[in-house]
Amino acid sequence: MSDPKIEGFELEKGFRGMAKDTGSDQTMFKGVHWGKAMMWIFLLSDTFVFSCFLIAYMKGRASTPAEWPNPSEVFALEAFGVPVPLLLIALMTFVLITSSGTMALAVKYGYERNRKMCGYLILATALGGLTFVGMQAYEWSKLIHEGVRPWENPFGAAQFGSFFFMITGFHGTHVSIGVIFLFIYCYKVFAGHYDEGKRGWFTKMKGDYVEVEILGLYWHFVDLVWVFIFAFFYLW
Amino acid sequence: MHAGIIFFLVILGSVLFHIFTPWYWTDIASNWQGMDDTITLTFWVGGGVFVAVCLFMVYCVFRYSYKEGRKAEYKPEDKKLEKILTWATTLGVAALLAPGLIIWNQYVNVPKNALEVDVMAWQWGWQYRLPGEDGKLGTTKVTNINDENPFGINVDDPFGRDDILVQSDYINLENNKPVKILLRSVDVLHNWYVPQFRSKMDAVPGIVTFYWFEPNKVGEYEVLCAEYCGVGHYAMRGGVEVQSTEDYNKWLSEQETFQDLIAKLEKPEFENKKIVKNNNFILNKDIYKEE
Amino acid sequence: MEETKKKSDQSSTHKIGIYLWIWGLLFVLSFFSYLVDWYQFQGLLRWSLILFFMFLKAGLIMAFFMHLYWERYALVNVLLWPMTAIVCFVALMVAEGKYTLFSRLFYFFVGG
Amino acid sequence: MSDEYENKSSYQAQSSETISGTGSGVSPDIDYVRPAENPEQDLYHAHSFIEKWVFCQDAKVIGVQYFLTAVFTGVVGLILSWLMRLQLGFPGLAGFITAEHYYQFVTMHGMIMVVYFLTALFLGGFGNYLIPLMVGARDMVFPYVNMLSFWMFFVAVAVLMASFFVPGGPTGAGWTLYPPQTILEGTPGHGWGILLMLISLSLFVIGFTMGGLNYMITILQARTRGMTLMRMPLTVWGIFTATVLAMLAFPALLVSSIMMTLDKLLGTSFFMPTILKAGEVLEYGGGSPILFQHLFWFFGHPEVYIVALPAFGIVSDLISVHARKNIFGYRMMVWAIVGIGALSFFVWAHHMYVSGMNPWFGFFFASTTLIIAVPTAMKVYNWILTLWRGNIRINTVMLWCLGFIVTFVNGGITGIFLGNVSVDVPLSDTYFVVAHFHMVMGIAPLMVIMGAIYHWFPLVAGKMLDEKLGKWHFWTTFLGAYSIYFPMHYLGFIGVPRRYYEMYDSPYMTSGVGLNEFISTAAFIVGAAQLILVFNIVKTMKTGKKAEKNPWKANSLEWFTSTVPPEHGNFGERLPVVHRWPYDYNVPGAEEDYLPQTAAPSEVAHTEVEKT
Numbered sequence A: 001m002s003d004p005k006i007e008g009f010e011l012e013k014g015f016r017g018m019a020k021d022t023g024s025d026q027t028m029f030k031g032v033h034w035g036k037a038m039m040w041i042f043l044l045s046d047t048f049v050f051s052c053f054l055i056a057y058m059k060g061r062a063s064t065p066a067e068w069p070n071p072s073e074v075f076a077l078e079a080f081g082v083p084v085p086l087l088l089i090a091l092m093t094f095v096l097i098t099s100s101g102t103m104a105l106a107v108k109y110g111y112e113r114n115r116k117m118c119g120y121l122i123l124a125t126a127l128g129g130l131t132f133v134g135m136q137a138y139e140w141s142k143l144i145h146e147g148v149r150p151w152e153n154p155f156g157a158a159q160f161g162s163f164f165f166m167i168t169g170f171h172g173t174h175v176s177i178g179v180i181f182l183f184i185y186c187y188k189v190f191a192g193h194y195d196e197g198k199r200g201w202f203t204k205m206k207g208d209y210v211e212v213e214i215l216g217l218y219w220h221f222v223d224l225v226w227v228f229i230f231a232f233f234y235l236w
Numbered sequence B: 001m002h003a004g005i006i007f008f009l010v011i012l013g014s015v016l017f018h019i020f021t022p023w024y025w026t027d028i029a030s031n032w033q034g035m036d037d038t039i040t041l042t043f044w045v046g047g048g049v050f051v052a053v054c055l056f057m058v059y060c061v062f063r064y065s066y067k068e069g070r071k072a073e074y075k076p077e078d079k080k081l082e083k084i085l086t087w088a089t090t091l092g093v094a095a096l097l098a099p100g101l102i103i104w105n106q107y108v109n110v111p112k113n114a115l116e117v118d119v120m121a122w123q124w125g126w127q128y129r130l131p132g133e134d135g136k137l138g139t140t141k142v143t144n145i146n147d148e149n150p151f152g153i154n155v156d157d158p159f160g161r162d163d164i165l166v167q168s169d170y171i172n173l174e175n176n177k178p179v180k181i182l183l184r185s186v187d188v189l190h191n192w193y194v195p196q197f198r199s200k201m202d203a204v205p206g207i208v209t210f211y212w213f214e215p216n217k218v219g220e221y222e223v224l225c226a227e228y229c230g231v232g233h234y235a236m237r238g239g240v241e242v243q244s245t246e247d248y249n250k251w252l253s254e255q256e257t258f259q260d261l262i263a264k265l266e267k268p269e270f271e272n273k274k275i276v277k278n279n280n281f282i283l284n285k286d287i288y289k290e291e
Numbered sequence C: 001m002e003e004t005k006k007k008s009d010q011s012s013t014h015k016i017g018i019y020l021w022i023w024g025l026l027f028v029l030s031f032f033s034y035l036v037d038w039y040q041f042q043g044l045l046r047w048s049l050i051l052f053f054m055f056l057k058a059g060l061i062m063a064f065f066m067h068l069y070w071e072r073y074a075l076v077n078v079l080l081w082p083m084t085a086i087v088c089f090v091a092l093m094v095a096e097g098k099y100t101l102f103s104r105l106f107y108f109f110v111g112g
Numbered sequence D: 001m002s003d004e005y006e007n008k009s010s011y012q013a014q015s016s017e018t019i020s021g022t023g024s025g026v027s028p029d030i031d032y033v034r035p036a037e038n039p040e041q042d043l044y045h046a047h048s049f050i051e052k053w054v055f056c057q058d059a060k061v062i063g064v065q066y067f068l069t070a071v072f073t074g075v076v077g078l079i080l081s082w083l084m085r086l087q088l089g090f091p092g093l094a095g096f097i098t099a100e101h102y103y104q105f106v107t108m109h110g111m112i113m114v115v116y117f118l119t120a121l122f123l124g125g126f127g128n129y130l131i132p133l134m135v136g137a138r139d140m141v142f143p144y145v146n147m148l149s150f151w152m153f154f155v156a157v158a159v160l161m162a163s164f165f166v167p168g169g170p171t172g173a174g175w176t177l178y179p180p181q182t183i184l185e186g187t188p189g190h191g192w193g194i195l196l197m198l199i200s201l202s203l204f205v206i207g208f209t210m211g212g213l214n215y216m217i218t219i220l221q222a223r224t225r226g227m228t229l230m231r232m233p234l235t236v237w238g239i240f241t242a243t244v245l246a247m248l249a250f251p252a253l254l255v256s257s258i259m260m261t262l263d264k265l266l267g268t269s270f271f272m273p274t275i276l277k278a279g280e281v282l283e284y285g286g287g288s289p290i291l292f293q294h295l296f297w298f299f300g301h302p303e304v305y306i307v308a309l310p311a312f313g314i315v316s317d318l319i320s321v322h323a324r325k326n327i328f329g330y331r332m333m334v335w336a337i338v339g340i341g342a343l344s345f346f347v348w349a350h351h352m353y354v355s356g357m358n359p360w361f362g363f364f365f366a367s368t369t370l371i372i373a374v375p376t377a378m379k380v381y382n383w384i385l386t387l388w389r390g391n392i393r394i395n396t397v398m399l400w401c402l403g404f405i406v407t408f409v410n411g412g413i414t415g416i417f418l419g420n421v422s423v424d425v426p427l428s429d430t431y432f433v434v435a436h437f438h439m440v441m442g443i444a445p446l447m448v449i450m451g452a453i454y455h456w457f458p459l460v461a462g463k464m465l466d467e468k469l470g471k472w473h474f475w476t477t478f479l480g481a482y483s484i485y486f487p488m489h490y491l492g493f494i495g496v497p498r499r500y501y502e503m504y505d506s507p508y509m510t511s512g513v514g515l516n517e518f519i520s521t522a523a524f525i526v527g528a529a530q531l532i533l534v535f536n537i538v539k540t541m542k543t544g545k546k547a548e549k550n551p552w553k554a555n556s557l558e559w560f561t562s563t564v565p566p567e568h569g570n571f572g573e574r575l576p577v578v579h580r581w582p583y584d585y586n587v588p589g590a591e592e593d594y595l596p597q598t599a600a601p602s603e604v605a606h607t608e609v610e611k612t
C-alpha cells in the first residue's frame, strides 16, 4: 500500500505522480506486490461480472409489464409477532460489515507481523462469513418454502425469482469461496507460514503476509458487491 | 519487383471488377434512394482511400525495395503530417456520417399517413393484418393465438374487430403509399426483408418493432427472412405485390376481417384451420423433419 | 519483492482508530439506508437517498478498507476509469428497458 | 529449501556501475539505469518429462501448447468452412450436408475461428511466448496459474469438440447464439449441443482470465530495467490492450452464458418472452431477447478488436524490422491502440441497428463507430509511412505484412459502410457483412499470424523456414483469399442474406450462381495451400539451415536471449538492461543498420538518436 521508496526515483503524488509512474520503467504500480496487483485487476474484471448481472436485472425488471413483488414485504421477518421489513437482510448486512471490519484489522496486524492477532481476526472474519452464508441459506429455504422458484413465484413477475436466486447465488458463491480461503489462511497464519516464508502447496511461491492483504481485498470486494445488491435488489 | 506488380494488379482488378460487375444492387423500388446514394458516396470516398493507400504502398515497394547499403530515413515522428492526416480523416468520416444520420432520422420517424401493416412471423412463415376502416390495429397477445383467433387479437378491443386478416405469405401493398411495418413474432427472431425496398428490421418476440417505406414501383417482390431463425430460415420466404390504387382496393375488398372470421366461427360447419397452414416452403419441401 | 515489501512495511500500517471509525460509519450508513425502506420514502427522494448511501458506503470500503485512499494514483485511475463503460451501459439499458416496456404496453394487452 | 529453486540472490542487485558503458571515453552517467525494483524471480524448474512438457510452467512451452491447440481448432474450423462452401457453391453435391448440418457447421466455424482459434492463438500463443521475452522478464509472474490457464483452455476445447459427438450434434444457433431460437426446438443441437457450447465458453473465460492476469501484471509490473512502457515493442502493446479488453469484455459473455444456461436448464425467462411453438404456449414469459444481444455484443465487439489489436501490434514490428526503418509515429501508434481499445466499449450496438432495439441508439452508435475509424486510419497511415523511404526487404514476412495492409484497409472500409447506420440497413445480415468480417478478421489477422510464424520460427525452433515455399504459400493464400471475399461483397449487394443453406430458387441468385461456384473453388484451393506451410515446417525441421542468432537483425529483446531457442529463464545469468526503444534502425551515425534495445548510449556515442 502506501508510498514505498524506490531508489533513484522520486515518487510524486497526484496526477503528476501518476504520469511519472506510468512513464517509468519496470513497474507502473510502484511498490505494489505482483499478487496484489493481480488481485486488483481480477476484482476489476469481477466488477464487470456483477455489473452485467445487475444491469441485466435492471433491464429485466424495467421491462416486465407484470407486477414486481415488493421486496420489503417478501423479505420481511416475524419478530415478536410483528413482521419487520427486511429484517434478515439488515442482519446479513450487519454481519458482513462486521466481518469486513475484522478483516481490515487482520490485514493491519498482518503487516505488523502480529501473528496471533492476525490469525484470530481472520478466524473471526471466517466465522462472520460462515454466518452470512448460513443466513442466506435460511433466506433461500424460506423463500423456496413460500413457493418462490427460479421460474415462478406467487408474488408477481417470474423474473423476480430468477434474478434473486441467480444474483444472490453468485454472490453467495463468492462468499463461500472466500470463507474457504479464510480458513486456509487462518491455518497458515497460525502455523507461521508467513513468518518463515514457507512455500505454497501448489504454486510453490514463498509465503508472505501480503497474501493476507490480497485475501482481504477479495473479502472487502464481496462486501462491496453486497452494498450494491442491497441497494438495488432489496431497497428498489 | 514482381511483388509490386502483382499487388498493383490486385488493386486494378478490384477497381475493374467494381466497374464492370454484373452483380450489383437490384433495382430500388422504394423511397430509400437516399440509402443508395449514401452507399455510392461511401464507395467514392472509401474506394478512393483504398486505392490511394494501396497504390502508395505499391509505390513504396517499387521505389524502396532493399538495396545493400542504402540508408533508410530516420524520422521517428512528424507531428505536422500526423495532424494533417488526423484532421483529413476526421473530416472524411464526418462527411460520411452526416448523410447517414439524416437518413436514419427519416427512417425512425414514420410519416403520419403511413398505413400500419402488422407482419406476424413464426417458424417458418408469415401472415399479415391490416387496419380496417378505423385505421387502427387492435392490440394482440401471443397466448390468445389459437385456431379460432390466428392473430391473437384482443376480442374486447374495438379497434381489432374490423382488422383485415391476410393468412398467407403474400401481401399486397398500394403503390406510392407509405407503409409502417409493425413486426411481431410468436417464437424466435425473424426479419422481414425485401431487397428492393432496402429497409429491414428484426421481428422480436415479446415486443413490436417497426420500420417504414414507400413502395414506388408496381410489381412482385420476394420477401426473405433476414435473421437466422432455425433450420427453416433459408426457406422462410414470402411475397409482396405492389399494386396501383384500383387494383389494391379491389384486392382489399376481397379480404376477410376479424369480424367475418368470428361470424364464420359461430356457424358449426366452420372448417378448423391449423395455424401452420400456409403454403409454407418448408412444409412443401419436406425439409423440416420433426426431431 | 521482498525488498520493496520491506520498505512498504514501515509506512503501511495505519492507526487502528481510522479502521474503527470507518467501521462505525459503515454501520451507521447501513442503518440509514435501512431506514429509507422503513419509512417507505418513495420516488425521487428514495432513489437519491439509496444511491447516496450506497455510493458513500462503497467509497468508504474502497478507500479505507481496501486502502485505495493510500494507493498511488496510477493504480486508482486504472481501476476507476473502466467504470465509464459500465456507466454508459447502465444509461443505455435504462433507455432500452423503458422502450421495451412501452412497446409491450402499447401493442399488447395484459390480462385476459 | 531444496535445490529445485534457483537461488540467484548473488546477482540480485545489479547496480548501474556493473553494466554501464565500457570505455569510449564518455561519462558512464548517460548510461544510468535505475536499480532493480523487482527481486530476481523465483523459478520452479521442471524435474520430469511431465513437468517439462505437459504441466509445464515455462511461458514459452505454454505458448507453444496454446499455439498448437489453437491451430488444431483452426484446422477444424477450416474443414467446416470447406463443407459450408461445398454446399453453397455446389448445392446437393454432397448429399450428407442437410440444413441442420449446414447450420451446425456455420456456428461451430464462426465460434471456433473467433474465440478458440484467433483469441487463443494471439493471446495465449504469441502472448505467452513473446511477452516475457520482449519486456525482459524471466517468465510470467505467476507461472503456476499460467499453466492452469492453458489446461483450462484445453478442457474448454475438449468440451467443444465433444459436442460434435453428443446426441443432436453441436449447436447450430449461429455463433451469436441469439435466443430464443438457440435453446428451442427447430434449431439443431438445442439440447446437448448448446449446453456444451455454453459450458465450454464459460471454461474458456475462466481459463483466459487466469492467463490474462498474468499477461497484464507481467507487462505492468515485471519489466526489466530501463523498459518503460513507451519503449515496449508494439507487439506487446497490442497484446496488452487486447488482454485488457478481454478482461473487461469476457465478463459479459460469462454472464450471458450463465443466464442462458439457466434459461435452458431451469426454465427461467431471462431472455425468453412468451412463446408459441407448434400451437402450444411454452412455459416462458416476460424475458427480453434483445437484452442478450446487448450483453453478447458488449462482449462481442471488444472481442473483434481482441483479435485485431495483437495483429496490429505484431504487424508494426514486422514492418519496421523488414523495412529497416523505425516505425513511423510510435507515440501515435500507442495512443491509437489504447484509443481503439477504449472506444470499442462504446460501439457494441452497431451490430444491432436492425435488431429492434430503441431506434434512437442508432445515432449514438453510428457516431462512436465512425470515430473509431480515425485512430485505425492513423495506424494504417503509419504503416505505409514506415515503408516510405525505408529499405524494404521483400521477403516472405514482408509479403504477409503487405497482404495484411491491403486486406485490412479493404475490410476496414467496408466496416465504415456498415457502421453508418442507414447504410447498414440494407446490408445487414447479407453476405456483405460476411465479406466485411472475413476480410478484416478472417484474412487480415491470419496474414499477420503467418508473417509472425515466418518471422519468429528461427527463434522458436532455431531454423530458418524456406523462403521459396513461403512465397508460394503467400501468393496462393493471398490471391485465393482475396478472390473469395472481394466478390462476396457483391452477393451482399444483390441482397443474398447470410446463413442461407441454399437459395438457388430465388430470382436474385440466378445471376450469382457462377460467382458462388468460383468462391467455393477458391476456398478449397486456399485451404489446401496451407499444406505448403505444414510441408515447409516439416522440411525445415528435418533439413533446414540452422538459424544464426538474430537472423533478421532485429532490435527487440527476444533476439538477445542467452541461447536460441531461449531456455527456461530466458536471459541466462543476467537480465538485459534497456536503453532505447526497439525501432532504432538506420540511425544516422551508427555503424550497423540497427541498434539493439540493449545498446548503451555510450557504446554508440556518435549516433543522432532522436528518441530513446
Ligand code: HEA
Pocket (backbone or CB within 6 Å): B045, B046, B049, B050, B053, B089, B092, B093, D176, D304, D305, D307, D308, D350, D351, D352, D369, D370, D372, D373, D376, D377, D380, D408, D409, D411, D412, D413, D415, D416, D418, D419, D420, D424, D427, D428, D429, D433, D436, D437, D440, D441
Ligand atoms: C477483427 C475484426 C474486426 C474489425 C477490426 C472490425 C472493424 C470494424 N467493423 Fe466489423 N465486424 C466484425 C469484425 C471486425 N470488424 C465481425 C466478426 C462482424 C460480424 C459479426 C456477426 O454478425 O457475425 C462485424 C460486423 C460489423 C458490423 C455489423 C454489421 C451487421 O451485422 O449489420 C458493423 C457495423 O457497424 C461493423 C463495423 C466495423 C467498423 C466501423 C470497423 C472499423 O474498426 C474499421 C476501421 C478501419 C478503417 C476505416 C480502414 C482504415 C482507414 C483508412 C484507410 C482511413 C480512411 C477511411 C475513411 C476516411 C473512411 N462490423
Ligand code: HEA
Pocket (backbone or CB within 6 Å): D071, D074, D075, D077, D078, D081, D082, D084, D085, D088, D106, D107, D109, D110, D111, D113, D114, D118, D173, D174, D175, D176, D434, D438, D441, D442, D443, D446, D477, D481, D484, D498, D499, D500, D501, D523, D526, D527, D530, D533, D534
Ligand atoms: C477468424 C475467423 C474466420 C476465418 C479464418 C474464417 C475462414 C473462412 N470462412 Fe468464415 N466465418 C467466421 C469467421 C472466420 N471464417 C465467422 C465468425 C462466421 C459467422 C458465423 C455465423 O454466421 O454464425 C463465418 C461464416 C462464414 C460463412 C457464412 C456462412 C453463412 O452465413 O451461411 C462462410 C461462407 O462462405 C465462410 C467461409 C469461410 C471460408 C471459405 C474460410 C477460409 O477457408 C478462408 C481461407 C482459409 C485460410 C486463409 C486458411 C485458414 C488457416 C487456418 C484456419 C489454420 C492453419 C494454420 C496453420 C497451419 C498454422 N465463413
Ligand code: CUA
Pocket (backbone or CB within 6 Å): B124, B189, B190, B191, B225, B226, B227, B228, B229, B230, B232, B233, B234, B236
Ligand atoms: Cu425467419 Cu429467419
Ligand SMILES: [Cu+2]
Pocket (backbone or CB within 6 Å): D300, D301, D304, D348, D350, D351
Ligand atoms: Cu463490431
